[in-house]
Amino acid sequence: FKQTILGTALDTSRVELRTVSLAGISQPTYAEELFQIYTPGFWTVKNILLSLFIFLLFAIIVGIVGYFFVKKYYSQKVKEYATQLISANPEYLSQADVYKPDEWELKRSDLTLECEIGRGTFGKVYRGYGNNVLSKCGDTFGVCAIKTVTETANSAERLHFLLEANVMKSFSAEAFIVKLYGVVSDGQPVLVVMEMMEKGNLRDYLRSRRPGAEENVENLPVPTTAEYYEWAAQIADGMAYLESIRFCHRDLAARNCMVDANNVVKIGDFGMARDIYYHEYYKPNGKRLMPVRWMAPESLRDGTFDMKSDVWSYGIVLYEMITLGQQPYQGLANEEVLSFIGVSRKTLDRPMDCPDFWYDLMVECWRYVPRERPTFRQIVEHLVPLASDQFREASWIYNHPATDYASDAEPNYVPEGHGMRVLNTIEPTDEVEYRMTNRADGAKPRWGEGDSLDTDCEAEDEV
8 A cells, every 4th residue: 555645754754544444443554664755846957957048048139139129220329328328427438438530530730720719618619721631521621610629628528529520420521511521539639620611600690691780790781582592492401411311410500500601501510509509508407408499399398309300490490591590489488488389389470571482481391290391302392493503513402313212201292281382393484583572462572672681680689
């Protein structure tokens, strides 16, 4: 007879056996010998090693997939996050740990700093000269703009300065983008050498052409209609190029558009303006500086930025142009602007004497639903008939077919039911004068009288 008894200790137990029948209960019989049989649980050495192997294999697979996923889709975000970490602890990483010199590196001895032309809290801009240096962009340059950081800048600020220049290395020299000539990262101070834009940023240049304004020291005339359309096309073309390579600017404003000696406007100052024009940025509690007056509703609400939010900012730039550099939402505090755009869903009022054509384009850029806004390529195609032959020759978009274009909208797309003529195809034979002199009320705006905008713009107080 065999019987298995679980959970019984042999040294403290006694096993006896009795039979029960109709005759009664028998005398007990004691077990002669007891055997203890060990039954192992799940966590044997074999099972532990097998579980560990499966876990490590799973971790390796997740790591490989995650690496390529981050590298493909979020490399730029990782870079920004790393920069924020460094900013929190400026000495955590050195400049050499992140920025590596490459073919864009210039010799410090080939550059001459002449005079300071701009200064911010952490950065300075000099007019300089390159001794006929051949840049990686293909230009042999002489006069140039040399940007550097101040003596008080810490390692994080120097690193951020170099990373901004690093972004510009991938931009085409053919587009309306301020050219990067090179970088001097060996030694201190670090230098970023760029194309010289003699007339400064567009906002200040516009203010310098206000009739009778204090900034107009040279008594310059108000910009002509041809200049307005040319600048609008040049800015849109530069942004269309960035759009085509899926680069989101995030800070398009007149202060970030530069004007050269020939009145050509290019996109520039990728980040420098935050330092020099600090008062035009708003910093909510615990957040970074934000240009709220130029930001789209979705950016203010959710912190999301894309090419469509840049289009909204372009509409604000058009407003700055037509008002000769007036601050958007003048009279409202930054907190009030957040509510005005994000909550009330309001936009800027139509400026005085603003032509229908110009205002229609602004309104299209300010569509509340991002996908209903035009692409920059559509804006360029819309402005090409009104621009000069020189623009057509230099335009990146005009000379590059829309292949594999970074947009979810079709060419000449107009949201259903809107009926706006602003995005309809314009034939080169259309007369500019018609668009300049016809308004909804039948009157002729002063912009159509002659060749300039006769708008009285008074200098406003900065907020």
